Amino acid sequence: MSDVSNLIGIWVSALLTVMVLSYLLGDNPLYRLAEHLFVGTAVGYAVLVAYYSLLRPRLILPLLQAPLENWTLVVPLLLALLLLARLNHSWRGAGMAPLAFLLGVGVALALGGALFGSLLPQVEGTMLSVNPADGGWGVAVGNLVLVIGTVSALAYFYFTGQGDTGWGRLRAGFLKAWRGLGKWFIMVTFGAIFASTVMARLSLLIGRLQFLITEIPKTLR
Amino acid sequence: MKVKFGRSLAIAITIGTGLLVLANFFVRNEFLRRVQQTLLDWALILAAVALLLGAVNVVATHLRKIRGRRPGWVYSLFLLAALGTVVLLGFLDPRGVASPAVSWVFLYVHVPLQATIFALTAFFIASAAYRAFRVRSVDSFIMLVAGIIVLLGQVPLGQAIWDRIAAAKDWILAYPSTGGARGIILGVALGTILTGLRVLLGIDRPHVK
Structure with a gap:
């Protein structure tokens, strides 16, 4: 791509970035315009990928070039x-x-x-091994936590098991305790996933702001 | 009678193709492998056509909006212009998606829009975090502690507060978080298998009305 098209491209992407970020001030026409442009380009690109990567090489060309073979x-x-x-x-x-x-x-x-x-x-x-001889106490305890977490989190999705008899009640109580423990493990997972998502989104935001701060001044030099 | 035959045929197609594709997972047979590959190729072609059908639907919906001068019709005009431009640029050049014009649109229009829309969610995640992490129960307290340790374990500020926080983050991610995630994955896998079996056995017929 030529320098001029790069230059225009940088300004276009900067403008679009600002248009999207304007949503922080509230819903406004600039953001809605950017949103619609995004959908338009995404659908257009998907059409091209569907045609050039799938339909053309897998259906149209084989049927046109060698219809009897295909x-x-x-x-x-x-x-x-x-x-x-x-x-x-x-x-x-x-x-x-x-x-x-x-x-x-x-x-x-x-x-x-x-x-x-x-x-x-x-x-x-x-x-996993929970024998300290295999990898030390740290790994053994960690593995035990992992196994308990897996089994209890799985038990959280087990919704049957109520019973009226003595044995049934005992089983239901046991399952309830496992489900409670499983819920805590699932909460730890959700907390970790949430934190990772926050970090990923912040990285994207920093990337966009860095683009605005560093790339635009370069084009003005 | 016609409708009933159509439904029976649709169910037979689902069960037949499904069992043929599934059989290849369990039986090592060259003929079955070729049948599965052919069916997968056909499914890819149909998926591409379904995608085109979706694009036609998007165009029709926005054309109706423009014709009816419904609220926001001007935006629909821009959406169709963007869609039409990308498609036209792709079809004018035999290189298609790899053409310089389409690459330019992708690099300077689509990528920044996508990245900034996702970046925007950082602000909304922050407000969601406030609601999710408010300590109202033991569950939310556990989620808060795990979230804070994993968050601070990735930034220099966390290291400044407690020098072992990165190790604590690694431990949480390696053991309790993996345990919880594995339980969820196993639950989802069991659910998928059961739902799949119900469809392949003809008990569930979501596509037949």
């Missing part, structure tokens, strides 16, 4: 047309098939991902 792509093409038919109210029902397809694939991926990407690795990661 005849199976007729299926997603047909499903895509049915999906587009949802734009017309009288054809809305036709869009059920591509949605059903997307849901089937999406649910299977989510299920497989949850099982092999979350559940099993997290369970494996929780099987």
